Amino acid sequence: MKDTAAPSPEAIRVDELHKSFGAHHVLKGVSLRACEGDVVAIIGGSGSGKSTMLRCINFLETPSSGRISIGGEDVAMRPDGSPLNRKQIERLRQSLGMVFQSFNLWTHRTVLENLIEVPVHVLKTPKDEAIARARKLLARVGLAEKEGAYPAFMSGGQQQRAAIARALCMEPRAMLFDEPTSALDPELVGEVLQVIRGLADEGRTMVLVTHEMKFAREVASHVIYLHNGLIEEQGPPDQLFGAPKSERLKQFLKSVA
Amino acid sequence: MQGFWAPRRIVMAAIAAGIVVWCVLALNWTWLADPKYQGLILQGIWTTIWILVVTMVLGMLLAIPLGLAQAAGPWWLAMPAAGFCGLIRGTPLLLQLWLLYYGLGSLFPSIPWIRQSDLWPILRQAWPYAVLALSLSVAGYEGEVMRGAFKGVPHGQLEAAKAMGMPRFTIFRRIWLPQALRRVLPTLGGETVLQMKATPLVATITVIDIYAVSSRIRQDTFVVYEPLLLLAVVYMAIAGVIVLLFRWLENRVPQKTA
Ligand SMILES: Nc1ncnc2c1ncn2[C@@H]1O[C@H](COP(=O)(O)OP(=O)(O)O)[C@@H](O)[C@H]1O
Ligand SMILES: [Mg+2]
Numbered sequence: 372m373k374d375t376a377a378p379s380p381e382a383i384r385v386d387e388l389h390k391s392f393g394a395h396h397v398l399k400g401v402s403l404r405a406c407e408g409d410v411v412a413i414i415g416g417s418g419s420g421k422s423t424m425l426r427c428i429n430f431l432e433t434p435s436s437g438r439i440s441i442g443g444e445d446v447a448m449r450p451d452g453s454p455l456n457r458k459q460i461e462r463l464r465q466s467l468g469m470v471f472q473s474f475n476l477w478t479h480r481t482v483l484e485n486l487i488e489v490p491v492h493v494l495k496t497p498k499d500e501a502i503a504r505a506r507k508l509l510a511r512v513g514l515a516e517k518e519g520a521y522p523a524f525m526s527g528g529q530q531q532r533a534a535i536a537r538a539l540c541m542e543p544r545a546m547l548f549d550e551p552t553s554a555l556d557p558e559l560v561g562e563v564l565q566v567i568r569g570l571a572d573e574g575r576t577m578v579l580v581t582h583e584m585k586f587a588r589e590v591a592s593h594v595i596y597l598h599n600g601l602i603e604e605q606g607p608p609d610q611l612f613g614a615p616k617s618e619r620l621k622q623f624l625k626s627v628a
Numbered sequence: 629m630q631g632f633w634a635p636r637r638i639v640m641a642a643i644a645a646g647i648v649v650w651c652v653l654a655l656n657w658t659w660l661a662d663p664k665y666q667g668l669i670l671q672g673i674w675t676t677i678w679i680l681v682v683t684m685v686l687g688m689l690l691a692i693p694l695g696l697a698q699a700a701g702p703w704w705l706a707m708p709a710a711g712f713c714g715l716i717r718g719t720p721l722l723l724q725l726w727l728l729y730y731g732l733g734s735l736f737p738s739i740p741w742i743r744q745s746d747l748w749p750i751l752r753q754a755w756p757y758a759v760l761a762l763s764l765s766v767a768g769y770e771g772e773v774m775r776g777a778f779k780g781v782p783h784g785q786l787e788a789a790k791a792m793g794m795p796r797f798t799i800f801r802r803i804w805l806p807q808a809l810r811r812v813l814p815t816l817g818g819e820t821v822l823q824m825k826a827t828p829l830v831a832t833i834t835v836i837d838i839y840a841v842s843s844r845i846r847q848d849t850f851v852v853y854e855p856l857l858l859l860a861v862v863y864m865a866i867a868g869v870i871v872l873l874f875r876w877l878e879n880r881v882p883q884k885t886a
Contacts, residue, residue: 429791464793475788479807479881489792492802521881534788541792 379407381443382545382576383428383467388437390423390600397423399600400437405545405593408574412587412608415597416623421580424597425549428578429467430460441466442544465494468538472550474530476522482509482533483518486540494541501540508536512566528559532566545576553582584627588612596620651857659849660858665841672841673862679837680824680866683759687766687823688816692805694767695774709771716768722829725761729833733757758830766823773815777808810881817874821867838862 383405390398397420405411413421426432428439430446433453439446441463447455476485486505490496496504509515512532522530531551538546551567552560564586571577571590581587587594588608595605596617604617615621659665697709716724736742736751750756781804789799828839836844842855 431787431791461793461795464791467791469788469791471784471788471791473784475782475784477785477788477803477807478782479803479810488802489789489794493792493794493798538792 379409381405382407382409382441383578384438384440385424385428386438388424388427388439389435390420390427390432391435397600398427398434401597401600401602403578403595405576405578407576409576409593410571410591411578412591412594413578413580413597414582414584414587414594414623415603419597420600421597422549425547425578425580428547429464429469431469465489465541466544467547468535468541468543468545469547470531470535470538470549470551472554474522474527474534474554476530476534476537478522481519481521482514482525485522485533486537488537489541504542505536505540508539509533511569512536513562526559527555528562531555531563535563535566535570539570545578546570548577548579548581550580550582582627584612584624596623598623655854655857656851657854659845659851659854665845668836668841668844669838669858672836672838675835676824676827676837676839676862677866679755679758679762679827679830679835680820683762683766684820684823686759686763688770690763690767691770691774694771695776695778695808696800698771698775699778713768713771713775716765717772721761721765721826722832724765725758725829725833728761729754729757754834755830758833758835762823762826762830765826766819769819770812770816773812773819774808777811778804780811781807813874813878817871817878820870820874824863824866824870 381404383403385401385403387400387402388398389396389400401420401424403411403413403424413424415421423432427434427437428441430439434448435451438448444459444463446463447459449455476482477488480488483502483505486508487496487498487501490501490504491498506515506518509518512535514529514533514536517525517529517533522533525533531554535546535551548567552563555563560583564583567577567579568586568590579587579591591608593605594608594611596603596611596615596619598619604611604615604620611620612624615624694709694713697705698713701709733754736748742748742751785807786799786804789803794802827837830837831840831843834840839859842859845855846852
């Protein structure tokens with residue numbers, strides 16, 4: 372998709388998104404566009420609104436105003452931003468695989484059960500088909516041996532790779548990552564980044580919040596620098612990391628280097 | 629094996645065996661040979677067991693909405709639920725049992741449509757009031773426990789389910805409830821044993837459980853002590869089964885002890 376001249380279809384689009392928690396205005400009009408195959412990285416200081424922006428995309432947070440569309444389909448919202456149609460939200464969420472900082476695997480289920488839970492019990496995929504797909508994905512993230520293990524008995528890196536496989540197992544249109552390596556011991560970061568890089572290489576659409584600047588520069592097709600709920604600067608990674616324009620971004624890059 | 633056959637253990641086992649032999653030989657067990665009492669004893673044990681099982685199941689079925697209402701419900705559900713749990717936990721079970729039996733039990737006959745209903749032959753017996761009171765008691769205690777259990781399930785796991793587009797009820801049924809139940813399992817075993825020990829109260833409203841049977845035997849035969857020993861053995865055996873059952877259940881889903 373990336374190499375063709377024709378523009379790829381739009382996977383995720385966010386327009387003029389605002390979000391307040393009570394009186395706290397967290398997002399002050401941010402927009403984002405990810406076409407099929409794009410890898411959009413969101414960087415920025417802690418508290419700048421990165422997670423909130425990502426969570427608004429699948430309505431884990433209710434936007435205060437703005438417009439969101441997934442795969443060209445507008446999310447029906449009330450004037451106050453709250454979703455109008457629960458069924459639509461649920462259906463759109465099924466097309467967005469979210470990976471959290473804290474893995475959030477279901478601890479009462481084995482790894483394999485975690486993977487097939489939504490395909491079998493929500494999407495009504497035949498069980499043997501879901502299991503076959505899950506095994507393939509587990510092999511891919513290097514956890515073929517672990518399908519019967521309970522999450523609590525695995526390392527953080529293994530849990531996060533299983534969480535990525537779980538999201539992939541519902542065959543989403545796009546993946547959303549919220550600092551997938553921030554909760555990991557340094558020696559476990561590499562194995563997770565390697566899996567994410569593999570997804571980028573195969574042309575998966577992703578929106579990735581990350582503190583791994585080197586990684587963002589390598590895999591992203593577009594980078595957004597968020598500061599205080601506004602997009603301070605955005606562009607191709609080489610431009611943003613190589614020749615930052617704004618003073619704040621220069622400061623930020625210096626501080627995380 | 630060395631440890632198992634330690635002298636201390638051998639002495640203990642010898643003492644225990646001695647007590648058993650003495651009990652069998654020196655005490656009066658002739659009444660146990662009476663087929664009438666054998667039948668009564670079996671019926672009594674059966675009554676105790678079914679009352680225990682039915683009230684635990686009904687109580688837990690009530691405890692789930694009671695806990696959920698307190699953990700996540702709006703105030704107009706949470707408040708009455710908390711009030712109910714407080715009321716049940718704050719008053720003696722014997723009082724609740726008598727209030728229901730003598731209260732409802734004397735109210736119902738005065739209402740014509742209840743007397744004429746098909747349920748009347750059941751409602752005029754004692755056991756429905758025993759089952760109701762003991763179930764409400766479980767509901768009150770376990771409702772409180774379930775509240776904590778629901779709250780204790782990490783929010784991130786529910787959020788992950790939500791983020792994957794699980795409908796709300798599916799999240800409850802597949803993720804939230806099973807984990808809450810898993811959390812109460814270790815306490816629930818102990819509470820089931822406590823509930824077993826509360827069942828003799830039903831004898832006070834004429835339900836013939838194993839306790840009532842042993843009282844009856846004591847009155848009939850003037851054998852004072854031995855029926856009580858039998859009672860102790862029966863309750864200990866049931867408690868043993870409960871403990872083993874819950875241990876087995878707990879082992880089915882390993883939980884990391886952090
Ligand atoms: N549920 C919430 N309620 C109130 N304030 C929140 C909530 N979630 C986030 N915030 C606030 O919004 C701001 C942005 O948070 P977040 O999006 O998590 O930042 P980031 O991910 O960039 O570190 C922070 O000041 C945070 O305190
Ligand atoms: Mg964050």
